[in-house]
Amino acid sequence: MPNIPFVDLKSQYRSIKPEIDAAIQSVLNDTAFVGGKYVEAFEQAFAGKYGVKHCITCANGTDAIYISLKAAGIGPGDEVITAANTFIATSEAISQTGARPVFVDIDEFYHLDPDRLEEKITPRTKAVIPVHLYGQPAALDRIKAVCDRHHLPMIEDCAQSHFATFNGQKTGTFGLAGTFSFYPGKNLGAYGDGGAIITNDDDFARRARLFANHGSQKKYIHEIEGINSRLDGLQAAILSVKLKYIDDWNKARYQHALKLNQLLSDIPQIKCPKIRPGCSHIFHIYCIRIPEREKLIDYLKAQGIATNIHYPYALPFAPAYAHLKHKPEDFPVAYEQQSQILSLPMYPELTEEQIEYISDSLHKFYSNRV
Ligand SMILES: Cc1ncc(COP(=O)(O)O)c(C=O)c1O
Incomplete structure (x- = not known):
């Protein structure tokens, strides 16, 4: 009897094994385990393929949302709107900032329903997170129009939508930022945890990078309290190989x-x-x-x-x-x-x-x- 797994990471590894093994060996030879040239190269390649100014890698897709919300100034007393049907990471990251997640019902494509968004906006609403669930874009034009009307930043949760497009434009490039997960089962998956944020906003990018790295740009000079959320060199090298495919x-x-x-x-x-x-x-x-x-x-x-x-x-x-x-x-x-x-x-x-x-x-x- 056939045995059809839900995902087949072994077949994929076999199909690119020589390249992956060589990439891992390079990181070991260079002992570039945290930060360094492999992470920088992946950030550049990912930002380049998205056509955006900044890619800030981090430890996982949940942190990518959390860091983005912190960089957008979200905190206690705020409300952040997201879709009713998403992985709990989206709402966990909202709660982690001290804000309250506010859910919106979904449309026929399983995404935040733009017709029900406006009624959830209150004076406390500080951001909206559409989730491109299952790999296709939410109704970005209409959601963005509501966000713009209310001067709300939109942060796209692209954990499931690497390189999916809406009217030819890549998801993650419509609002203030796009957040990604590289969990192994994702379309672009690492061999462990990983995440990233993309943005064209210089100031947001600086704040996100600062917060993800203990609040410091220069070693041991801590401008604020942050967190430790990093992509490691092995994952970056693996992702750089997989990005080509x-x-x-x-x-x-x-x-x-x-x-x-x-x-x-x-x-x-x-x-x-x-x-x-x-x-x-x-x-x-x-x-x-x-x-x-x-x-x-x-x-x-x-x-x-x-x-x-x-x-x-x-x-x-x-x-x-x-x-x-x-x-x-x-x-x-x-x-x-x-x-x-x-x-x-x-x-x-x-x-x-x-x-x-x-x-x-x-x-x-x-x-x-x-
Ligand atoms: C929609 C969505 N958002 C966020 C995440 C969080 O990503 P991670 O598991 O890398 O923290 C996931 C991952 O499963 C996801 O599917």
Whole structure:
């Protein structure tokens, strides 16, 4: 029986092994473990590929959001708006600054609904964080228009959207800053934790770099209290190698997703992912919606197909936010979808046979039940 993992990092490593091994060996030879030329080279390459002035690397994608919020001056008493369906890192980073996360229900593409954004803005609102969930851009034009009208900085959470575009422009370049995670399973993943912030704002960049590095630009001269959040040399060297392949990998995911959408289109119970007009979707996650999710999960598992749920609770209903006492009718779309969403395997190295096997298994499950 085939065994289709949810992601296949081993295949990817095998496909670029000589380059990765050489990059790791160089870092070891140079003992450039923290900071130094490998981190600088990656920051330059990443900023260059995004066409922005600054890339500030850090320890992970959660810190990237936290550092950005601190650099934007967010703190206790403030409110920061984000989407109801995102990974908890987004709202954790908001709370970490002392501000309060305010959730907005989602649209049909699983993103912060621009129609429901304005009603959440209060005099305490100090920033908005759209999340480009699953690998495609949120409604950036409309969200940005609301932010601009209210003079609010927009910080894009691009942890799942490396190089996805909205009307031809890369996500992460629309607002004050874009934040990234290089967690191994991400489209651009390190071999450990890593994160980055991109921006064109010189002053913001200076403050972000300062805060991420113990508040110091010069060693032992601490202008403010900061934190220690660094990308290490090994991860930077690995990411520099992988950066050369990201466009091809993103394209491969997109082709796999189109193929799955086509193969599954005759199963009425399955709602396949839709692509927002004018956007490129990099399919970090291939998320379908179905009734009776648990039975399908068990069936696919028995067929050797791994699945996942992103995420079992929309954040307003997560135990961590029970104290906010949100009701289903506060976030009707996110509430309805949280029990229906299911993520199927998705990675560049998926083969035609694997895609067909996934499709055949889903067809068998539903044909037996009709
Ligand atoms: C949407 C989103 N934001 C933020 C993060 C946080 O990234 P990290 O795990 O690198 O801290 C993730 C990672 O899973 C994510 O998916």
